[in-house]
Amino acid sequence: MLLRAKYRVGPELKFLANLDMMHLMNRALRRGNIPYALSAGFNPHIKLSMGTVLPVGLWGEQEYFDLELSRAMDLGEFMLRMKESLPPWLEIKQCWEIGSDLPSLMKSINAAAYVFVLQAPALNLDQWHAELLARESLPVASRGKKKGLVKDLRKGIYKIELLEDDIPKKVEFWVSVGEPLNVRYDELEELLLDTGIEKKTILDVYRSGNYVMQGQDFLTPSEKVK
Amino acid sequence: MKDRLFRDILPQVAKPARYTGNEVNMIKKDWARSRVKMAFAFPDVYEIGMSHLGGKILYGLVNEKSPHLLERAFAPWPDMEEVMRREKIPLYALESFRPLRDFDLIGFSLQYELSISNVLNMLDLAGIPAWTQDRDDSCPLIIAGGPVVFNPEPFAGFFDAFLIGDGEELLLEFLDALEVNRELSRTEKLRRLSALEGVYVPALYSVEYNEDKSLKAMIPRFSDVPPMIRKRVVKDLDDAYYPVKPIVSYMELIHDRAALEVMRGCQRGCRFCHAGMVYRPVRERSRAKLEEQARQQLQNTGYEEISLASLSTLDYSGLDPLVKNLVRDYGEKGIGVSLPSLRVDAFSIELANEVQKVRKTTLTLAPEAGTQRLRDIINKNVSDEQLFDAVTAAFKSGWLSVKLYFMFGLPDETEEDLEGILNLLQQVKSIGDRYSRRPVEIRASLACFVPKAHTPFQWRTQNSIEELEGKRQYLFKRKRKNIKLSFHDSRTSYLEGVIARGDRKLSAVIYRAWQKGCKFDGWSEYFHFNWWMEAFGECQIDPNFYTERSRAYNEKLPWDFIDIGVSKAYLYEENEMAKMAETTPDCRQAGCSYCGICPSFEINLDIKEANNYAFES
Ligand code: SF4
Numbered sequence: 001m002l003l004r005a006k007y008r009v010g011p012e013l014k015f016l017a018n019l020d021m022m023h024l025m026n027r028a029l030r031r032g033n034i035p036y037a038l039s040a041g042f043n044p045h046i047k048l049s050m051g052t053v054l055p056v057g058l059w060g061e062q063e064y065f066d067l068e069l070s071r072a073m074d075l076g077e078f079m080l081r082m083k084e085s086l087p088p089w090l091e092i093k094q095c096w097e098i099g100s101d102l103p104s105l106m107k108s109i110n111a112a113a114y115v116f117v118l119q120a121p122a123l124n125l126d127q128w129h130a131e132l133l134a135r136e137s138l139p140v141a142s143r144g145k146k147k148g149l150v151k152d153l154r155k156g157i158y159k160i161e162l163l164e165d166d167i168p169k170k171v172e173f174w175v176s177v178g179e180p181l182n183v184r185y186d187e188l189e190e191l192l193l194d195t196g197i198e199k200k201t202i203l204d205v206y207r208s209g210n211y212v213m214q215g216q217d218f219l220t221p222s223e224k225v226k
Numbered sequence: 227m228k229d230r231l232f233r234d235i236l237p238q239v240a241k242p243a244r245y246t247g248n249e250v251n252m253i254k255k256d257w258a259r260s261r262v263k264m265a266f267a268f269p270d271v272y273e274i275g276m277s278h279l280g281g282k283i284l285y286g287l288v289n290e291k292s293p294h295l296l297e298r299a300f301a302p303w304p305d306m307e308e309v310m311r312r313e314k315i316p317l318y319a320l321e322s323f324r325p326l327r328d329f330d331l332i333g334f335s336l337q338y339e340l341s342i343s344n345v346l347n348m349l350d351l352a353g354i355p356a357w358t359q360d361r362d363d364s365c366p367l368i369i370a371g372g373p374v375v376f377n378p379e380p381f382a383g384f385f386d387a388f389l390i391g392d393g394e395e396l397l398l399e400f401l402d403a404l405e406v407n408r409e410l411s412r413t414e415k416l417r418r419l420s421a422l423e424g425v426y427v428p429a430l431y432s433v434e435y436n437e438d439k440s441l442k443a444m445i446p447r448f449s450d451v452p453p454m455i456r457k458r459v460v461k462d463l464d465d466a467y468y469p470v471k472p473i474v475s476y477m478e479l480i481h482d483r484a485a486l487e488v489m490r491g492c493q494r495g496c497r498f499c500h501a502g503m504v505y506r507p508v509r510e511r512s513r514a515k516l517e518e519q520a521r522q523q524l525q526n527t528g529y530e531e532i533s534l535a536s537l538s539t540l541d542y543s544g545l546d547p548l549v550k551n552l553v554r555d556y557g558e559k560g561i562g563v564s565l566p567s568l569r570v571d572a573f574s575i576e577l578a579n580e581v582q583k584v585r586k587t588t589l590t591l592a593p594e595a596g597t598q599r600l601r602d603i604i605n606k607n608v609s610d611e612q613l614f615d616a617v618t619a620a621f622k623s624g625w626l627s628v629k630l631y632f633m634f635g636l637p638d639e640t641e642e643d644l645e646g647i648l649n650l651l652q653q654v655k656s657i658g659d660r661y662s663r664r665p666v667e668i669r670a671s672l673a674c675f676v677p678k679a680h681t682p683f684q685w686r687t688q689n690s691i692e693e694l695e696g697k698r699q700y701l702f703k704r705k706r707k708n709i710k711l712s713f714h715d716s717r718t719s720y721l722e723g724v725i726a727r728g729d730r731k732l733s734a735v736i737y738r739a740w741q742k743g744c745k746f747d748g749w750s751e752y753f754h755f756n757w758w759m760e761a762f763g764e765c766q767i768d769p770n771f772y773t774e775r776s777r778a779y780n781e782k783l784p785w786d787f788i789d790i791g792v793s794k795a796y797l798y799e800e801n802e803m804a805k806m807a808e809t810t811p812d813c814r815q816a817g818c819s820y821c822g823i824c825p826s827f828e829i830n831l832d833i834k835e836a837n838n839y840a841f842e843s
């Protein structure tokens with residue numbers, strides 16, 4: 001049986017690297033006596049595959065993993081056991097049984113949303129927002145593999161939303177990830193700094209979602225299940 | 227504090243998960259309702275400290291079995307230290323994020339001589355004076371335990387008390403006594419605590435030296451202060467506390483697995499081995515207990531591997547059935563068993579094959595010396611045949627890489643012995659070429675021998691850095707192709723040797739070295755030998771006094787007042803036998819060789835499983 005789960009990684013765990021998160025999940029599956037399936041071979045591992053890597057320093061509201069079980073299991077029971085074995089800051093929100101023909105999370109997730117929480121910035125955010133959207137190019141110094149090159153984020157930013165009513169203010173970027181253009185959260189942060197937002201006013205950054213973009217639609221990996 | 231760390235501080239440093247706490251199975255006790263508040267401080271970085279078994283035992287013991295509280299602190303890596311100093315963040319404990327200064331007691335675990343510079347650095351980061359005499363009643367008591375404190379004298383200036391021997395036997399008693407005497411002044415408190423067996427309070431002794439700078443006397447300053455400090459010993463491991471719900475870290479550790487302590491102590495009697503002498507006698511844990519602990523630990527941690535820990539696991543009397551049962555019960559779930567140390571014989575390899583169903587990467591064996599004569603001198607009872615049998619079995623069963631551990635600079639070592647190392651390596655290589663289908667990799671790790679206190683070689687000289695370098699070059703020039711040699715840093719070993727047999731005068735040097743910036747001395751990238759040498763110079767202390775001088779049998783040694791149970795007469799005999807290259811057999815197989823501990827501590831070798839199969843080598 002294959003299942004897909006949506007989970008929240010709380011701020012307490014934002015400093016975990018991807019490998020740490022894998023270990024945490026694997027060990028929780030063992031503690032929870034989940035009937036996980038093992039790969040064959042000398043060094044068997046649990047058939048767990050995580051969605052795109054949550055960068056160190058960020059927490060995540062809607063992250064995903066796929067898991068293969070060696071036998072069928074009630075999904076409610078699965079969630080209950082995982083709740084007992086996971087730390088409270090890592091919470092499985094929902095899960096679904098999926099077919100084996102579904103493309104992997106890694107392959108299908110091609111967009112993500114990042115939220116920057118801002119302490120009332122000196123500048124007018126509405127104006128800042130409008131100006132940003134009006135620009136034709138948004139160049140920043142590339143991070144990651146192509147360090148040092150200048151990268152234009154414009155094409156990779158699908159939308160920028162001001163989550164109006166919230167205090168402190170929140171800005172949400174919907175961006176492309178993976179190929180052909182991977183927009184990183186630290187590049188977005190640089191964009192903020194370049195456009196007049198002060199570093200000390202950024203209170204928090206998190207990933208609010210992972211999406212499968214089809215045409216103009218942002219589908220969640222769980223919608224892809226149905 | 228925590229918010230500030232998460233928001234402003236930790237994003238600036240590498241591996242922030244070192245500093246966040248909140249791991250699975252962490253115990254955070256109610257501060258106000260707990261009696262004595264103790265911080266367990268490990269003077270190295272998180273992933274090293276969290277790998278350490280002794281710390282896990284004490285953590286569970288205090289938090290689960292007593293009304294006291296124990297939280298953890300580790301040495302921040304230099305990048306974090308820099309931010310902490312800049313932002314004025316004091317060293318804090320991972321459970322409550324409280325500054326270490328708020329605690330009643332800070333206990334350092336000293337596993338390695340050179341970690342002392344990190345102790346001073348951590349005290350400084352905590353805002354606590356390094357020297358005992360500079361601390362007032364508002365300061366926590368600073369204590370230490372661990373293998374290094376069997377010679378506590380070099381660190382006497384920094385610790386209010388030392389706890390000698392098995393910690394789980396003494397710590398709760400110590401905390402209870404501290405609670406009872408809480409209202410007393412610091413000095414009075416310490417004096418009461420010194421009455422507990424195994425507790426050494428250095429300030430209660432005056433020390434006199436002879437003109438030749440050797441120790442003349444150590445005199446208790448009050449009549450109720452004991453002249454000898456006797457180590458504490460767990461008599462029966464089955465009755466001792468053992469944690470079955472240890473913390474599971476988020477970040478990867480050096481040893482990141484469920485550990486079963488199958489036994490404590492070792493009776494093989496290698497004459498260079500400090501742990502082998504100070505942790506006598508051997509005490510096993512019963513197989514039933516171990517299997518139950520394995521079950522509980524795996525359930526509580528979700529670890530993917532169980533490691534069978536001890537000084538010499540292959541000697542555990544119930545090893546064969548234990549391993550088979552563990553493999554039977556957990557193999558299917560993808561949980562492996564690991565044997566951290568192998569004995570040099572074919573049986574060990576067979577057993578390793580049985581458990582290591584994983585890829586056969588590198589097999590490590592420790593013949594320690596290159597010739598039979600030298601192995602007899604150090605009482606490492608391994609023959610060439612055993613080594614060849616072991617590697618033959620290994621290569622036949624598919625291992626492709628063998629790493630051999632040796633020491634050089636051993637007592638009475640000659641060129642022949644160095645040549646012997648190279649010959650052994652060559653022969654191992656040809657066995658590999660004969661039995662393996664693919665080219666084999668042979669590596670040797672060469673550690674510089676450091677004579678340690680409480681061992682038969684405590685009277686011997688240590689090779690100088692120049693001698694060691696000469697030997698290193700000798701070996702390096704003559705080594706054959708396709709054999710890799712790696713050498714320990716002779717300067718690190720030299721310094722380790724100075725401190726290992728040092729006296730109280732060294733506290734000043736250590737302090738000076740720390741002032742110059744020494745820290746993380748066990749990490750080559752941070753080790754500044756020249757700063758240490760400057761510190762010796764400025765304190766007018768000749769380090770060679772501690773290493774290059776062979777001590778007379780009648781010399782009073784700075785650690786003689788620590789009673790480890792093994793008699794000085796036995797150590798003397800062993801040293802004399804070494805001179806004649808005579809061996810002493812394992813007392814578990816050949817009967818008592820009268821080291822003294824069993825009668826003196828009214829204890830016995832505790833062999834739990836009748837099966838002697840494991841040590842028929
Ligand atoms: S007293 Fe005898 S039996 Fe006991 S540890 Fe020493 S040598 Fe072995």
